[in-house]
Amino acid sequence: MNEAAVKTIVTRVLKNLKSIVKIPIGVSNRHVHLTEADFQKLFPGKKQLTVKKELSQPGQFAANESVTVIGPKGEIGKLRILGPFRSNSQVELSATDARTIGVKAPIRLSGDISGTPGIVLRSPYGELQLEEGVIVAKRHIHMSENDASLLGLKQGDVVAVEASGDGRKIVFNDVVIRTGSRFNLEMHIDTDEANAGNITSAVIGRFI
Known part of the structure; x- marks a missing residue:
């Protein structure tokens, strides 16, 4: 059997496999990822997030802690913080959420925050200005x-x-x-x- 025939068979097998998977x-609701440093600025005296619920991806969890995000036209409260800590802080909103608070959030993959809008985060203990990090998750x-x-x-x-x-x-x-x-x-x-x-x-x- 020549190489072209083998490739044809493999392609058909993969197509059939995909169709039955x-x-x-x-469904991901709006949420926040924080660096350890930013978390401690918002929750002074706390060193770690506390786990409320384990998520479907191993090692990921929803924390008990939450924040309010404040945009030019409004705010949204009780955004859950997801753990563990990230290398960059990030806010993930739906497009509807972003428009509601006046933020022009681009559609990006998580972690791709260069050049994205900033926002203010508020906890019961204070506020933090993020210079960038607001996205609509792709x-x-x-x-x-x-x-x-x-x-x-x-x-x-x-x-x-x-x-x-x-x-x-x-x-x-x-x-x-x-x-x-x-x-x-x-x-x-x-x-x-x-x-x-x-x-x-x-x-x-x-x-x-």
Whole structure:
């Protein structure tokens, strides 16, 4: 069998495999990531976040601590801080949230905050000005390197996913693959995207 024939067969196998893979969908509400230094400025005397709930990705958790974000046109309270600490502080809002408080937040992957708007964070103990870090999170799929390899995918690939909420079938294009040794398979969208497709945490997506 020649190389071209082998490639054709492999492509067909991968396509068939993708079509049957069920992708759990996680709806990500607005939240904040903080550096250890920024956390201690907002919560003086505390050295660590305290865990409220473990999240689906290993090692990630929602903390008991929360903050208010203050924009030019308003504020949103009780934004949950997610742990563990990050190398850069970051605020993730939906597009609706950002417009409501007057912030022109770009759509970015988490961690890509260069040139993004700043914002004021307020805790019960004080305020902190972030010079940058406000984004609308780009939709993405977490998966392990092994899962990605089995599916013929790699870090940074872009795929389309179909999901069927109650009475609303929707296709999400431009979904970015994010791989990691400890990642569980899960697609993350924000509340605006979930509302558009009437999607809850029980909804499963599939590659198309």
